[in-house]
Amino acid sequence: MAAIELDGVGKVYRDGTRAVSDLNLSISDGEFVVLVGPSGCGKTTALRMVAGLEEISEGTVRIDGTVVNRIDPGKRDIAMVFQNYALYPHMSIFENIAFPLRSQRISRVERRQRVERTAAILGLTELLKKKPSTLSGGQRQRVAMGRAIVREPRLFLMDEPLSNLDAKLRVQMRSEISRIQSELGVTTIYVTHDQVEAMTMGTRIAVMRKGVLQQLGPPQEIYESPQNLFVAAFIGSPGMNFVRATLVPEGGELACLLKGQQILLPRGVVDARPGLIEHKGSDVAIGIRPEHLSVSPVEGPTLSATVLRSEMLGAERLVHLSVDASPVMTDEMVEAAEDVDPTALSTLRTESIEQRVTLIARVDPSVTATVGEDVLLGVNAARLHFFDLETGATIA
Amino acid sequence: MLVLAVVFCLPLFILFSVALKAPEDLFTDALAFPTDPHFDNFSTAWESNTGRAGGLRTALVSSLIITGCAVTALIVIGSLCAYVIARRPGKLTNTLYVLFVLGIIVPFQLGILPLFVMFRKLGLIGTYLGMVVLWVGILTPLTVFLYTGFVRALPRDYEEAARMDGASTWRTFSRVVFPLLRPITGTVAILTGLFIWNDFFVSLIFLGGSGRETLPVAVYSFVGEYLTQWNLVFATVIIALLPLLLFFLIAQKQMIRGFSGGIRG
Amino acid sequence: MIADPRDRQSAVSDSAASPSRRSQSLRKVPWILAVPAVFALLVLRFLPAVIGATYAFTSWNGVGVAADWSGLENFRAIFDEPITSKALFNTFRLAGLLVIIANVGGLLLALSLHKALKTRNLLRALFFLPFALSHLASGYIWQYVFQYDGPLNRGLRSLGLESWQRTWVADPQFAIYTVLAVLVWQYTGLAMIIYLAGLEGIPDELHDAVAVDGASAWLKFSRVTLPLLAPAITICATLTLIFGFGAFDQVVAVTGGGPVNSTETLATQVWRNTFIFGRYGYGSALALILAGVVATFAIAQVGLLRYREKQLL
Numbered sequence: 001m002a003a004i005e006l007d008g009v010g011k012v013y014r015d016g017t018r019a020v021s022d023l024n025l026s027i028s029d030g031e032f033v034v035l036v037g038p039s040g041c042g043k044t045t046a047l048r049m050v051a052g053l054e055e056i057s058e059g060t061v062r063i064d065g066t067v068v069n070r071i072d073p074g075k076r077d078i079a080m081v082f083q084n085y086a087l088y089p090h091m092s093i094f095e096n097i098a099f100p101l102r103s104q105r106i107s108r109v110e111r112r113q114r115v116e117r118t119a120a121i122l123g124l125t126e127l128l129k130k131k132p133s134t135l136s137g138g139q140r141q142r143v144a145m146g147r148a149i150v151r152e153p154r155l156f157l158m159d160e161p162l163s164n165l166d167a168k169l170r171v172q173m174r175s176e177i178s179r180i181q182s183e184l185g186v187t188t189i190y191v192t193h194d195q196v197e198a199m200t201m202g203t204r205i206a207v208m209r210k211g212v213l214q215q216l217g218p219p220q221e222i223y224e225s226p227q228n229l230f231v232a233a234f235i236g237s238p239g240m241n242f243v244r245a246t247l248v249p250e251g252g253e254l255a256c257l258l259k260g261q262q263i264l265l266p267r268g269v270v271d272a273r274p275g276l277i278e279h280k281g282s283d284v285a286i287g288i289r290p291e292h293l294s295v296s297p298v299e300g301p302t303l304s305a306t307v308l309r310s311e312m313l314g315a316e317r318l319v320h321l322s323v324d325a326s327p328v329m330t331d332e333m334v335e336a337a338e339d340v341d342p343t344a345l346s347t348l349r350t351e352s353i354e355q356r357v358t359l360i361a362r363v364d365p366s367v368t369a370t371v372g373e374d375v376l377l378g379v380n381a382a383r384l385h386f387f388d389l390e391t392g393a394t395i396a
Numbered sequence: 397m398l399v400l401a402v403v404f405c406l407p408l409f410i411l412f413s414v415a416l417k418a419p420e421d422l423f424t425d426a427l428a429f430p431t432d433p434h435f436d437n438f439s440t441a442w443e444s445n446t447g448r449a450g451g452l453r454t455a456l457v458s459s460l461i462i463t464g465c466a467v468t469a470l471i472v473i474g475s476l477c478a479y480v481i482a483r484r485p486g487k488l489t490n491t492l493y494v495l496f497v498l499g500i501i502v503p504f505q506l507g508i509l510p511l512f513v514m515f516r517k518l519g520l521i522g523t524y525l526g527m528v529v530l531w532v533g534i535l536t537p538l539t540v541f542l543y544t545g546f547v548r549a550l551p552r553d554y555e556e557a558a559r560m561d562g563a564s565t566w567r568t569f570s571r572v573v574f575p576l577l578r579p580i581t582g583t584v585a586i587l588t589g590l591f592i593w594n595d596f597f598v599s600l601i602f603l604g605g606s607g608r609e610t611l612p613v614a615v616y617s618f619v620g621e622y623l624t625q626w627n628l629v630f631a632t633v634i635i636a637l638l639p640l641l642l643f644f645l646i647a648q649k650q651m652i653r654g655f656s657g658g659i660r661g
Numbered sequence: 662m663i664a665d666p667r668d669r670q671s672a673v674s675d676s677a678a679s680p681s682r683r684s685q686s687l688r689k690v691p692w693i694l695a696v697p698a699v700f701a702l703l704v705l706r707f708l709p710a711v712i713g714a715t716y717a718f719t720s721w722n723g724v725g726v727a728a729d730w731s732g733l734e735n736f737r738a739i740f741d742e743p744i745t746s747k748a749l750f751n752t753f754r755l756a757g758l759l760v761i762i763a764n765v766g767g768l769l770l771a772l773s774l775h776k777a778l779k780t781r782n783l784l785r786a787l788f789f790l791p792f793a794l795s796h797l798a799s800g801y802i803w804q805y806v807f808q809y810d811g812p813l814n815r816g817l818r819s820l821g822l823e824s825w826q827r828t829w830v831a832d833p834q835f836a837i838y839t840v841l842a843v844l845v846w847q848y849t850g851l852a853m854i855i856y857l858a859g860l861e862g863i864p865d866e867l868h869d870a871v872a873v874d875g876a877s878a879w880l881k882f883s884r885v886t887l888p889l890l891a892p893a894i895t896i897c898a899t900l901t902l903i904f905g906f907g908a909f910d911q912v913v914a915v916t917g918g919g920p921v922n923s924t925e926t927l928a929t930q931v932w933r934n935t936f937i938f939g940r941y942g943y944g945s946a947l948a949l950i951l952a953g954v955v956a957t958f959a960i961a962q963v964g965l966l967r968y969r970e971k972q973l974l
Contacts, residue, residue, distance in 0.1 A: 053869050074875020086866035090888045090972075099884070100874040147874075398780060401787040407802045407846070408790070410812055414805065477698030483690045492699065499706045501959040503907060505928065506952040507709025509716060509935050509945055514709070533705025536698050565690060594795040596910040597928070601936060612797045612910070619801060619914075626805055633798045644793050648786045651793065652854050 002064045002154035002187050003029050004050065010058030011045050011211075019045040020211045023059070027189065027204075032181055034190045034202035037234070038339040042211035043191045044159055050189060051080055051157050063155060074103065078155040079148035083163055085140045087132040087147075093119075094128040097146045104151075118150040121180065138169045145177070149184065156181070156188040162197065174200060193339070195235050199223065207231045209335070229328070229392035232287050232385055233336035238318065240287040240385070241359040242333065244326040247279050256286055258325040259355065263301040269381050275395040276386060284395065285328040285387040288379060293361035295319055295369050298378035305377045308358060310369045319361045319369045321377060327351040332392050415630035452635055454607065455614035459639075461524055462610060463592045466531035470588050471581055473532060474539030475547075479569060481540070482547035483555075493544060499537030504598070512601060522606025530602060535588050542587075546580040547573070586651050593640060611636040710952070716945035735946035745934075745947065748925035751837055752951075755926060756905030759844045763901050764894070766845070767852025774853070775860045785857065789850040796847065800914020803843045807915070833923040836916050840924055843911045848904060852897050859893030860886075891969055899962035903955050927951045 006025040012018050020042040027033050035043035048054040050061055052073030060067050068076050079100070087096050097115045106114075119125045122142045132140055141161060148156055161177075162170045178201050181188050192198055198205050199219045207214040207222065207230070215227045226232035232240050245256035245263075254270050254277075256263045270276055295307075305321035327333075329352050337344040351357050361377065369375070386395040481489045511530065512521070520526030554576065558568040574581075596612040603609045609617070615636045619629050644651065717735060739745045774784055791799060806812050807829035814829075829839050863886070871881045887894075909928040916924040918933070925933075927947060935944030 051869075051873060053872060072875070073872045078873065080870070080873045082866045082870060084864065084866050086864070086870035088867065088870075088885060090891075091884075099876070102880060102884075103875045103877060147870075151874075398784065401784050404846075405787055405790065407799075407806060410806065411802050473697045473701065476694040480690050480692060480695035484692075492695075495707075496698075496702060499702050501956050502706065502710050503903075503948075503952050503955045504706070504710075505907070505931055506713040506945075506948045507706065508713070508931075508948070509941060510709035510712035511705065512936075530705070532697075533701045536701040537706065540698055540702075565694075569694075590793060594797075594910075596795070596797045596913070597932065601932075612795050615795075615797060615801075616913070629801060630805070633801055637794060637798055640793060640795070644786075644790060648789070648793075649782070652785060652789055 003027060004155065004187060004189070005062040005065075006046070006050070006059065007062065008059035009046065009049060009056060009061060011042070011049060011054060012057045018211055020049070023211075023213055025206060025213070025216065027187060029187055030185045032178070032188045032190065032201060032203045034192060034198040034205045035208060036192055036195055036198035036205055037208035037214075038335060039193055040210075041208040043193075043208050045211075046208070047157055047159055047189060047191045050155075051078060052076055076155075077151075077153050078157055079151045079153040080157040080159065081144045081148050081161045083160045085132075085144040085161075085164075087140060087143055089132050092129055092131055093124060093135075093143050093146075096132065096143055097124075097150050100147060100151045114150050114152075115146075118146045121149065122146050137165050138173065141165060141173060145180070149180070154187065156186050158188065158190045160192050163192070163194070170197075177201065196237060199235065205235075207234060209234075209332075225394075226385065227394050228332070229285060229287075229330060229387045229394075230332035230336060232387070232394075233333055234339070236289060238290055238360045238362075239336070240289050241293070241357075242285055242287045242328040243323065243357050243359075244283055244328050244389070245286050246283050247276065247281065249280060254280065256284075258303070258323070260324060261303055263303065263379055263381065263384075265384075266300075266381055269384065273386065273396055279386075279388070279395060283389055285330070285389055287385040287387065288383060290318065290360045290362035292380040292383040293359060294378040294380075295321075295361055295363050295367055295375055296378070297376070301379045301381055302376040303379060305359065305375055307369045307371055307373045307375060309371065312365060315365070317363050317365045317367060317369075319363055319367075321359050321361060321375070322356050323359055323377070324355070325357045326355055327357045328387075328389070330389065330392060411630050411634065414626055415634050416627070452611075452614055452618075452632065455609055455611045455636075456639070458524075458603075458608045459593055459610040462527045462531070463589055465524070465528045466535075466592050467585050467589045469528055469532050470535055470539045471584060474536055474584065475543050475574060475577060475581070476569070477536075477540050478543030478547050479573060481544050482550075483552075493540075496537045496540045496544075500541060504534050508598070508601065515602065522603055522608060524608065527599070527602060527608075530598065531588075531592055534598070535591065539584055539588065542580055542584050543577065546577060550576055582650055583653075586647065590640075590651070713945050714949050714952075716942055717949040718946075719942040735943050736950075738943065739946060739950070744922045744925060745930055747922065748927055748930045749950070751923075751925060752906055752908075752927040755837065755841055755844065755908060756902050758841055759848060759905040760898055760901045762841075762845050763848040763852045764898055766849040767897065768856050768890075768894075770849065770853040771856035771860055775857060785854065788853050791847045792850045794847075796843075796910035797914045799847055800840075800843050800911040803839065803846070804915045807839045807842075831920050833921050836920060836924045840908070840912050840915050843915055844905060844908060847911075848901050852901060855893055855897045855900075856890065859890045862893075863889050892966055895962055895965050895969075899958055902958055906951060906955055 004025070004027040006023050009020060009023040010018070011020040023042075023046055025033070035046060037043050045054060049056045052068065052071065056069050060069055062068065063076060063078075088099065091099065094115055097118060098111055101111045101114065115128075116125070119128055122145060124139070124142055124146060127135065127139060127143075132143065135143065141164075144161065158177075162173050165173060174197060190197075190201060199222075202219060204216060204218055205222050206216045209230050215222055215231045217225075222231060222235055226235065229242075233242070243258055245258045248255055248257045248262075250262065250264060253267065254265045256265065265276075303323055305323045307319060308322050309320040311318040311320070327348060329348065333348065334345065337348045347358065359377070363369075387393065388395055481493050511533070515521050515526055515530070518526075520529065550573070554572050555568050558572045563571070593610075594612060595610070596616065599610045599613045600616065603613060615632055618632045718733070720734065739749070770788060774781055774788075808814075829835050867885065867889075871885055876884070907928050908926055909932065912918060912924055912926055912929050918925045918929050927950065931944050931947045931951065933944075934940045934947060938944075
């Protein structure tokens, strides 16, 4: 059980490339913190620095108050679960789990007991004599966890342990890992690029991009109050909808002008975000989550849109609509789109050329929406997010 | 570590420095590089011959012809055979494959005498054709082994696409499959080429006295002639080594990769 | 050339079928393509080997066609004659020492070079170079080095170790070690690159896992690195053993088999007896022994590798 402090931690490689900048994290005992971000954002490097597998270029890492920068990984009393499990192929499962204990002064009898106990927790007892190559992906993953657990360390580090599993297994293992962690109460730092994993598993999430921490907070806070464009775009599936609009005065109030349409902002919305006044007359990015758009008639501001597609997902329906507006094309948006898949990126580009944005609305399955239909899209103005186009920061 | 490597290559340094020495200085200071290099040692070595119609120049040509033809023949014959084995899975081809692997293990010294007798009867002793045929015999098992593993791993999609386009077997092989085999062909060429070029035993037996000796054999007879004139001996050795050294400088990465990869198979 | 519509049809309908059904839609690769290779194998490799093996049991002396069956007479003679039995002994000694020195050396080099990043390629090339050179030429270089007035003795003199000087090449006791020196020089490089390849085959993550598990360097080496290198060790040991047994060029170049036949090996004896003395039957018997030993080790290697593979399952 340990408290971890990252103080101004940075990593610069010998050729000058910078992987992590000024990372500050304070993790309390027993917390499950998730480092999440697109590939290359520095999350794995940060994890490896805490593990001692990468040299720390700047700043300090403290475990339970002691600076560990120069301490060997093996002496930091930490355990790590690797993306590809790193199981020793020539050893049996028993030996794999027992290996970390060999370097500690533990009697053979106690070693055996601990391994068997760990195997029991993970349901591996029947597999102890087998070799890793005969096991399935999910079983191997559990052995990797077992190797970490058996050490009874004060810190767990996990480097995308679920990314090699298929979707169903991933969901299953997610809850198992959470369960084990809360049972054992060991402080855990978990790295993933999957934001669904991050949201479901962490007590706090740290979103990273290009080596810089974007926002740190509990999942709900990150979801509802993203501090910048990147966090807003990265978290959430399907992602937040974005359009570019100009803030114009409209009869004493403020409105968002989208190429011919306006969304009048209720007084309450403007009052809650004093920063909006400074942006009067300029372009901003506005974002709204799919669940805050409605296709059926509601009170409040609306947008004219044309239905493109309607996807039935069982418990909900996703309606894709086309709106006459400019998309937001900043670096963050491009990077977030790239991280989804290549088609998202080309969609973004097409939108920019054609000046029509596709919005996704999350509605009740009973709602009907015919392709080609012109509808009035209800916008829950209280849930609008505004972002400065230059800095990407949320306008509060 | 670098120091160790340099010390390791000390013999080569000695080789070069001795080759350039004057006869008197031979045993004075072995490690020092001569102050007045005697390049004429090289010309003496190059021009001289041992009374037969041989000589370093002839030997170089000989080595080039034999190595070139043999390696080419091996690549063609070996890849075709591997194609058959890999693309016609079945009991017969599997047995064939095992036979080839056995062929690698059996050392060729055992069959050298009967081959010699056979070749003598066919008049192939001391001929280029004879040597090429001999090398094909000795190294085909290794070639087939290397190629088969590679072809087996190739997806059949390319060949099926070619078939759909109406290509004949030959065309499919030469235009589609063989180009895809380039990496392993490189390995095969290097492994077999190196072996053939440096070979002494086989070439001595089959080419000795024919006037078509390869470089190693020529070096052997010259050394016999020069005895303790080490500077000339080494000049000869350097000339004989030069083509290989150059090749090594250019292709060493490939060479090393070829060996470690080929061995892994 | 117009495609046969039947091919197209069956190809399409078999697209989802199992591999054996798929291959039926391909026109079969004709056997004839393999004929040259098979011919080479059988006529130029197996046949002579079998014939050679039978010669071993005759007393053929190259004169005339007649060859009397002499059974194991040749083999008995091999062990009786001092030169050949010494050659036999030398061969085993050389091969054995070579295997140990070259493999240990090669492994140590590979371990140190594995981490060096910048100079790695250069160092690798430098250590491998001797292997690529003609064995004969290398032998001559080393013969010079071992000359009484040569660099080695000179170096010893300058270091003040005069008493260590020897007539290396001319001393029946030491000559065999001069041959060993050349062999080690050449084959350590080969061993090194095989082990480097083996080390590279160990996934990086395993290194990380060991580091986090806090294993000492010895524990890491003995429990993780070495077992994972086992296949490479088997291959390399067998290879160096086979090369050691067949050592011919180097012996001829360094000592010529002398002094007083103290450095003869199986391979040189085969050559001498067959092609110089004309004792065809005797020479073939020697060759058969050589072939037998090599084949035994090679087959043992394959067996060992297979056994290991099964162990991993």
